[in-house]
Amino acid sequence: MHTLELAKPDGRRMTLYARRPLPPDLQAPSPFADPLAGGAHLRWHPVRGEWVTYAAHRQGRTFLPPPEYNPLAPMTDPANPTEVPVGPWDVAVFENRFPSLGGFLPEPPELIVTTAPAQGRCEVVVFTQDREASLGGLPLDHIELLLGVWGDRTRRIGAEKEIQYVLPFENRGAEVGVTLHHPHGQIYAYPVVPPVPARMQQVALEHRAKHGRGVLEMHIEAERRDGARMLYEGRHAVAFVPVCARYPYEVWIAPIRPFESFAHLDDTVRADLARALKTVLLKFDGLWQRPFPYLMAWYQAPTDGQPHPESHLHAQLWPPYRTRDRLKYLAGTELAAGFFAMDALPEEKARELQQVEVNIP
Amino acid sequence: MHTLELAKPDGRRMTLYARRPLPPDLQAPSPFADPLAGGAHLRWHPVRGEWVTYAAHRQGRTFLPPPEYNPLAPMTDPANPTEVPVGPWDVAVFENRFPSLGGFLPEPPELIVTTAPAQGRCEVVVFTQDREASLGGLPLDHIELLLGVWGDRTRRIGAEKEIQYVLPFENRGAEVGVTLHHPHGQIYAYPVVPPVPARMQQVALEHRAKHGRGVLEMHIEAERRDGARMLYEGRHAVAFVPVCARYPYEVWIAPIRPFESFAHLDDTVRADLARALKTVLLKFDGLWQRPFPYLMAWYQAPTDGQPHPESHLHAQLWPPYRTRDRLKYLAGTELAAGFFAMDALPEEKARELQQVEVNIP
Numbered sequence: 023m024h025t026l027e028l029a030k031p032d033g034r035r036m037t038l039y040a041r042r043p044l045p046p047d048l049q050a051p052s053p054f055a056d057p058l059a060g061g062a063h064l065r066w067h068p069v070r071g072e073w074v075t076y077a078a079h080r081q082g083r084t085f086l087p088p089p090e091y092n093p094l095a096p097m098t099d100p101a102n103p104t105e106v107p108v109g110p111w112d113v114a115v116f117e118n119r120f121p122s123l124g125g126f127l128p129e130p131p132e133l134i135v136t137t138a139p140a141q142g143r144c145e146v147v148v149f150t151q152d153r154e155a156s157l158g159g160l161p162l163d164h165i166e167l168l169l170g171v172w173g174d175r176t177r178r179i180g181a182e183k184e185i186q187y188v189l190p191f192e193n194r195g196a197e198v199g200v201t202l203h204h205p206h207g208q209i210y211a212y213p214v215v216p217p218v219p220a221r222m223q224q225v226a227l228e229h230r231a232k233h234g235r236g237v238l239e240m241h242i243e244a245e246r247r248d249g250a251r252m253l254y255e256g257r258h259a260v261a262f263v264p265v266c267a268r269y270p271y272e273v274w275i276a277p278i279r280p281f282e283s284f285a286h287l288d289d290t291v292r293a294d295l296a297r298a299l300k301t302v303l304l305k306f307d308g309l310w311q312r313p314f315p316y317l318m319a320w321y322q323a324p325t326d327g328q329p330h331p332e333s334h335l336h337a338q339l340w341p342p343y344r345t346r347d348r349l350k351y352l353a354g355t356e357l358a359a360g361f362f363a364m365d366a367l368p369e370e371k372a373r374e375l376q377q378v379e380v381n382i383p
Numbered sequence: 384m385h386t387l388e389l390a391k392p393d394g395r396r397m398t399l400y401a402r403r404p405l406p407p408d409l410q411a412p413s414p415f416a417d418p419l420a421g422g423a424h425l426r427w428h429p430v431r432g433e434w435v436t437y438a439a440h441r442q443g444r445t446f447l448p449p450p451e452y453n454p455l456a457p458m459t460d461p462a463n464p465t466e467v468p469v470g471p472w473d474v475a476v477f478e479n480r481f482p483s484l485g486g487f488l489p490e491p492p493e494l495i496v497t498t499a500p501a502q503g504r505c506e507v508v509v510f511t512q513d514r515e516a517s518l519g520g521l522p523l524d525h526i527e528l529l530l531g532v533w534g535d536r537t538r539r540i541g542a543e544k545e546i547q548y549v550l551p552f553e554n555r556g557a558e559v560g561v562t563l564h565h566p567h568g569q570i571y572a573y574p575v576v577p578p579v580p581a582r583m584q585q586v587a588l589e590h591r592a593k594h595g596r597g598v599l600e601m602h603i604e605a606e607r608r609d610g611a612r613m614l615y616e617g618r619h620a621v622a623f624v625p626v627c628a629r630y631p632y633e634v635w636i637a638p639i640r641p642f643e644s645f646a647h648l649d650d651t652v653r654a655d656l657a658r659a660l661k662t663v664l665l666k667f668d669g670l671w672q673r674p675f676p677y678l679m680a681w682y683q684a685p686t687d688g689q690p691h692p693e694s695h696l697h698a699q700l701w702p703p704y705r706t707r708d709r710l711k712y713l714a715g716t717e718l719a720a721g722f723f724a725m726d727a728l729p730e731e732k733a734r735e736l737q738q739v740e741v742n743i744p
Binding site (some may be wrong): 065066067068069070071072073075076077078092111122123133134135142152186190191192193198200207208210212216217219222224225228237238241244246247257264266267268317319321322330338349351352353354355357358359360361362363365366367374382 | 434494496561590609
């Protein structure tokens with residue numbers, strides 16, 4: 023993996039990643055000339071016991087590009103600067119211009135609840151230079167590179183002392199609110215372990231104390247033994263509709279053995295994990311012969327400097343569709359109670375996805 | 384409050400509520416003749432440590448009414464039966480024909496995770512006979528009656544030994560997935576305290592142990608002292624945009640003193656709480672002069688037979704709009720991490736709602 027570190031004219035950091043060597047004279051462009059201003063702060067939610075971040079500067083953005091403008095396309099016209107340069111890079115990572123966490127941090131306001139500077143990081147990950155591509159459609163070694171990029175980002179950002187958790191994710195599709203269709207994801211790095219991973223850590227720790235092994239490791243064994251919901255079974259990685267899916271087409275992707283994070287993967291496992299991911303995404307797009315929207319989040323161990331043998335790197339993919347033309351809305355019971363109600367059986371949805379044939383050379 | 388208990392032809396229970404006496408000879412209709420079949424089961428989610436309910440019979444429903452058919456309108460044509468009778472009732476409550484919890488409970492399947500019958504209850508609450516009405520537009524004494532109905536349901540359902548938590552909620556608007564526009568809400572009664580209320584109970588217990596008073600009670604005091612985000616301040620009830628809002632137009636409504644549930648309210652407090660609720664809903668609809676969608680959930684104490692001095696009945700209303708024409712999508716950070724990121728400051732959104740004038744006689 024070849025990397026090149028750059029600084030944008032407005033001070034934001036950027037890293038280019040490539041399968042081949044990168045020319046050292048590449049310049050990082052930016053649609054913005056002035057340095058970051060504004061900034062977010064955290065407020066404590068006393069009733070739920072969690073932080074909320076307020077990035078009010080995001081609303082005031084004066085940058086309203088025309089619809090055809092693609093800020094993630096390589097910059098060919100200096101009069102219309104984009105976020106990424108022309109060059110032989112495969113994946114580009116840069117700091118979000120309007121971060122919800124990190125960036126310029128003003129003094130937080132004094133309020134009736136505890137407040138704090140919104141420390142953290144929000145990065146944009148451009149998956150490819152090709153606006154028309156999709157993550158699942160990229161060549162295997164390109165996807166492997168991306169998994170390596172997530173590892174590199176986790177290692178670097180996780181080493182910063184204020185960062186406790188690194189979450190790579192992709193929101194795909196207008197149905198989940200995405201307006202920019204160039205293939206890209208995001209990385210959020212938090213100053214605390216956020217509520218959902220915190221709960222999962224607690225469950226995993228309790229399970230390990232009781233059983234001496236990881237909860238996901240044992241669950242993967244059970245899914246493989248059962249077999250009814252498997253979508254991919256490689257030597258090192260698997261993908262399946264979990265027996266406890268909360269979304270009709272929910273899929274989990276994981277290495278079979280527990281690795282704490284992308285930063286802990288070896289090449290062989292990473293390669294098989296890339297194949298599992300590509301298989302799932304091609305099945306998604308093949309199901310109705312159209313781009314399949316989803317939210318994909320990769321859960322890793324906290325980056326608090328402690329060992330986390332209870333953690334097991336894995337992705338959860340949550341597509342918003344129930345059927346070809348009906349969305350699953352999260353409403354009363356899901357959002358207010360956190361108790362998910364499903365109309366479909368995971369076994370049926372798994373069967374639909376199993377029947378989509380995928381050929382990966 | 385006058386009540387009448389009825390049984391539908393398919394065995395489902397129904398209760399009518401009214402401000403005036405009800406004739407005892409009313410009959411409960413049903414669009415369905417055959418008794419409930421199918422049924423839901425629970426599966427344990429080992430990684431999040433929570434239950435998920437599967438009501439696969441819901442998908443197979445053969446009942447596909449024409450768009451103009453309103454099952455919540457009083458039944459005037461026996462050839463087209465609806466769910467509610469003609470008569471002088473104000474609020475009708477009946478069991479959902481396709482419940483996610485409760486109803487007919489088959490043996491749960493044997494799977495690789497723990498399963499259980501989906502005990503519980505799903506009720507539909509018809510707020511009014513008038514299809515064109517809205518909850519906020521109902522007369523104050525009608526809203527008071529509804530709050531009394533929620534209390535009666537909480538008392539009755541909560542007394543059932545398998546029920547641990549009763550959640551009244553309303554999903555309003557196509558934006559949150561509602562297809563049936565007759566004003567109505569739902570009540571879900573759970574066999575466990577679900578994840579979100581469970582977390583809030585834990586936070587409230589810890590707060591009370593430390594401070595000797597309730598977390599919401601003290602927060603309401605602080606909001607009143609501050610005043611910047613108040614929308615309604617009565618003698619017994621308040622409404623405000625909380626300083627820690629997770630949705631741009633989030634509003635909380637609560638009695639000032641802590642009451643465990645609707646079942647614990649006295650008449651004076653209930654009347655003021657109805658006024659607070661009406662004020663908020665009229666402000667919502669007045670903001671952009673159109674029906675304002677929201678999810679409204681009323682959090683109460685668990686119904687486990689224990690006293691819960693840490694609990695404080697209140698509503699949280701979560702409208703999906705960020706601005707007049709932009710929705711807030713829950714994506715990576717909100718859903719996968721549980722860490723909410725806001726573009727707007729609660730103080731600004733409160734000001735917008737404060738400026739909407741509301742006249743309640």
